[in-house]
Amino acid sequence: MTDYRRLRVALLGAGVVGSQVAALLRQHGPELADRAGATLELAGIAVRDVDAPRNTDLPHELFTTDAESLIVGADIVIELIGGIEPARGYLLQAINSGADVVTANKALLATHGPEIFDAADQVGAQVYYEAAAAGAIPIIRPLRDSLAGDRVQRIMGIVNGTTNYILDRMDTEGVEFADVLAEAQALGYAESDPTADVEGYDAAQKAAILASLAFHTTVPLDAVHREGITGIDKAMIDAARHAGYVIKLLAVCERLTGQQDAGASGEAISVRVYPALISRTHPLASVHGANNAVFVQAEAAGNLMFYGAGAGGVQTASAVLGDVVSAARRHIAGGIGVGESTRANLPVVEIGRVVTRYQVTLEVADQPGVLATVAGILSEGRVSIATLEQTVIGESEAGSGSARLVLGTHKALEQDLSETVERLAESGVVERVVSVLRVEGD
């Protein structure tokens, strides 16, 4: 066995991912040493309670509650605590004490990324975070390095496994949201408080990280438009299928050109998370269950897709360990860390400035002149109709029939569309706005 230089690895957190990272580090030690060119010595695991029951055969003496002492003297610090504090403080301590750091903490990076990257730049440390954007799917290095010579035009990502599982089950088995959510919670696919997933907060954090990388721009989390999937019901899923679509919670990161307030380049970006219709023939439509996928459209490379498991302890541990080996190789090679590329500084526009297609479903009175009124309001609002389907749905309370109107629009400005839908709702001929969904992917 080669006599490699020893690198001290400090692990913070021993949850689902952390315990897998520790187990794999110990299990594959010699193999990882051969790959890294350095022996990775697990110096300790910082936890809140060393005596908490753990489903692991890691030696008890590895555990400590003293994260700060563990960080001192570590070459590589792996942060898998999650949340903002104390994770942020520990990462900054690690960077300032000369360690390279590995984190899977999307919440922290999406909110305090610039502070952490700046601290690393000051001392020449490197921050690795492959597990923070799409679990086990290698997407950070492709965006950061492989596509660094290209211009990304658009990313559409299915980056939250829980919501994809829920929407996929609703689509394939015709179950209602509440039922499949309860089932997902029982199976461990959804948390007991599912807000972070179903309201799109998790996807929004990942979207901020992906957009920052893709567009070389710091994207603050509060610039990400976010809508969840709690408003999606079985009827909307069925109507989508009828029209050749499937509903997915998408993280869309898009380069916009010809923007008025976007400075000399005329370019800006939009970063948004919402349930959207995509064609059943689109590659993202075949991403089933809790899987994730990131579809990237680049000027030169064309269409690319990255597919795999978006979550799971051992899957995420794979991404974390890849970062640990990279950090070790860099430690051996010397040199300073390569900072984040954020100098494009593109402005992030509000959702009202986004241009996309829409499907608007209305219940209207089944009377002469209604369609003319609706068409007039759309036309005034600069929303052009591409497809129209009307079906009679039965008697209204007034005795006359009601009809359901499904309007597919050409590309329209979100602001125009939302104002137009408001005017439709107040027009007197529209009984109910059933749904307004964006159509993505073309």
Add this chain to the structure above:
Amino acid sequence: MTDYRRLRVALLGAGVVGSQVAALLRQHGPELADRAGATLELAGIAVRDVDAPRNTDLPHELFTTDAESLIVGADIVIELIGGIEPARGYLLQAINSGADVVTANKALLATHGPEIFDAADQVGAQVYYEAAAAGAIPIIRPLRDSLAGDRVQRIMGIVNGTTNYILDRMDTEGVEFADVLAEAQALGYAESDPTADVEGYDAAQKAAILASLAFHTTVPLDAVHREGITGIDKAMIDAARHAGYVIKLLAVCERLTGQQDAGASGEAISVRVYPALISRTHPLASVHGANNAVFVQAEAAGNLMFYGAGAGGVQTASAVLGDVVSAARRHIAGGIGVGESTRANLPVVEIGRVVTRYQVTLEVADQPGVLATVAGILSEGRVSIATLEQTVIGESEAGSGSARLVLGTHKALEQDLSETVERLAESGVVERVVSVLRVEGD
């Protein structure tokens, strides 16, 4: 505009990819400088004939026939000449004169990779080659870095666009091989001498590169088992469809356990390229046209897939420029290059040692006792039948009918299977061995 350090970039070759690289470098110069933290100055383009007609508006004074002088003083050398010499000599000169090098030359890396990587290690240079394995699809960094902490079990890649285009057209439009090849040549998807593509040489080079990365082992090109698609006809495609399969030219890189001659670990690898059957429900089955995809199964990460354009000038240029930006960042950051990870040193087994499923199609005499004879030979040969379909196909010359027998086997050793098929051919009851195809992906 920030005043960055200038890095001199030498480009060798101005073909389909090279001219795109030069154009993009000039077009996006300031943007690339912001990303790289260095101004990338195209110092010159080495070609065989500076006055050859070129469909480009690059200034004439950039061109030179003196590659060696251009390389002197370059910080980054991009080799897009292709072939072994003079590309090999130029790369070695560049490395020894202190440059980092970027190449898309799969033939060179598959045959002289170790020499080039060793030379880089000696001086601490870095070799980048994202474009050499799957065109624009980022696969090198994911395998080299993101999965460095995992254990890859198997790669199945559609890594040749020409053959995928041909097989896809044969499948979707029912055309014969020769017709679609002629059409592909007319469209520029296939070379006038299509041997490198249709006989699997191109895919074998890529398989050697992918396997080297995935298994941390130097894989010599002559250890790659290679079969092309010229033997695939419409009848085989139709039969595959009938059975729920599609035929794809696959590069399979597989970790084998429990191997007798494989040293202490008992592990070895197999690297092979051949047309194989995969289920129509497998993600690789939906890779159409000239697209490529690499499906990776890893112990911890699970199943991953990377999809995109496998060839094309501007697409490949994207991968090359990503490497150039990476090389520039490393130049600025300092430190030595990170060498290739090849210390696992796993032996590559011969094709006879591979275990997979097979579909064997036979024409047999439609007589009593034939099936018993066939079943007996299979059983003696340690090949177990999973599925069997017999159809009568008409009168034979002897007056009795012939039957077609499609046998699906359980997993069997290739050596056992090929010996068994030989015995079947000589058994007297088999009139013709129509096809023997491996079944991959399960």
